[in-house]
Amino acid sequence: xxxxxxxxxxxxxxxxxxxxxxxxxxxxxxxxxxxxxxxxxxxxxxxxxxxxxxxxxxxxxxxxxxxxxxxxxxxxxxxxxxxxxxxxxxxxxxxxxxxxxxxxxxxxxxxxxxxxxxxxxxxxxxxxxxxxxxxxxxxxxxxxxxxxxxxxxxxxxxxxxxxxxxxxxxxxxxxxxxxxxxxxxxxxxxxxxxxxxxxxxxxxxxxxxxxxxxxxxxxxxxxxxxxxxxxxxxxxxxxxxxx
Numbered sequence: 001x002x003x004x005x006x007x008x009x010x011x012x013x014x015x016x017x018x019x020x021x022x023x024x025x026x027x028x029x030x031x032x033x034x035x036x037x038x039x040x041x042x043x044x045x046x047x048x049x050x051x052x053x054x055x056x057x058x059x060x061x062x063x064x065x066x067x068x069x070x071x072x073x074x075x076x077x078x079x080x081x082x083x084x085x086x087x088x089x090x091x092x093x094x095x096x097x098x099x100x101x102x103x104x105x106x107x108x109x110x111x112x113x114x115x116x117x118x119x120x121x122x123x124x125x126x127x128x129x130x131x132x133x134x135x136x137x138x139x140x141x142x143x144x145x146x147x148x149x150x151x152x153x154x155x156x157x158x159x160x161x162x163x164x165x166x167x168x169x170x171x172x173x174x175x176x177x178x179x180x181x182x183x184x185x186x187x188x189x190x191x192x193x194x195x196x197x198x199x200x201x202x203x204x205x206x207x208x209x210x211x212x213x214x215x216x217x218x219x220x221x222x223x224x225x226x227x228x229x230x231x232x233x234x235x236x237x238x239x240x241x242x243x
Contacts, residue, residue: 008041012197013204020058020205022231024065024166024212046194049184053198054205056177059170061209066167071160074130078151078172081135083179089142090183106239108150113229113236125157130172138176142183152231 015037034054038047063070125133133154140150155169184190 009197009200012038012041013201016054016058016201017204017208017211020054020061020208021212021215022208023058024062024209024215042193042197046191049181049190050194050197052177052180052184053194054201055173056181057202057205058209059174059177061206062170062213063167063174065209065213066163066170069163069167070171071158071164071168073127074155074158074168075171075175077127077130078134078137079175081131081133082138082172082176083134085135085138086142086176086179087183089139090180092143103240106236108236110233110236110240113153113233117229123157124159125154130154134172134176137173138179141173141176142180 015034019034034051038051041047042050133151137151151169151172155165160168181190
């Protein structure tokens with residue numbers, strides 16, 4: 001048992017560290033890339049709730065590290081839509097056509113970047129619009145494990161960058177992940193294996209978030225937005241090819 005546990009834990013920890021650092025720089029992306037890693041190591045049924053536990057610590061650390069820049073009204077509106085839809089998504093997890101949903105999300109993310117590049121008069125969304133963003137994100141995240149890139153275009157259009165963007169997006173996602181964990185627990189998806197690895201991966205996730213925080217403070221707003229857009233394109237491509 002131990003001979004299998006240690007190598008798997010080391011591989012999962014290395015991936016969790018690298019992708020928590022990526023999320024701390026771009027505000028998203030870690031979950032999208034971590035899901036195929038966890039699926040290869042543990043299988044999809046274990047990977048989705050385990051990813052949620054990892055995202056919980058990653059988002060909590062990003063929200064705390066950027067706590068002075070949080071836009072709290074947006075977090076409240078996001079949670080209003082995300083919490084009930086995350087419950088619905090957790091219940092539907094075993095029945096939804098996940099492959100079709102992933103590809104639709106991939107097309108959406110790539111289209112958003114193209115639209116942002118060609119439409120220079122992007123309208124700033126009103127605060128209540130984030131309830132709709134939260135609803136779509138909560139449902140998709142509960143079904144697919146991670147749809148962090150889905151929210152990025154809306155927070156960018158609102159005018160948030162760097163610490164304000166990363167912290168507000170992370171705190172918003174935190175409300176959704178807490179709801180998902182409760183729903184998965186009620187559905188017996190939080191097994192002993194999931195909880196064990198979730199706790200064991202927390203130090204690597206926290207260290208990755210701290211490392212990313214040091215990096216993001218050294219780049220300009222223009223470079224930051226470019227990195228986020230490149231991340232959206234990469235995430236869209238991954239969803240399209242079914243990773």
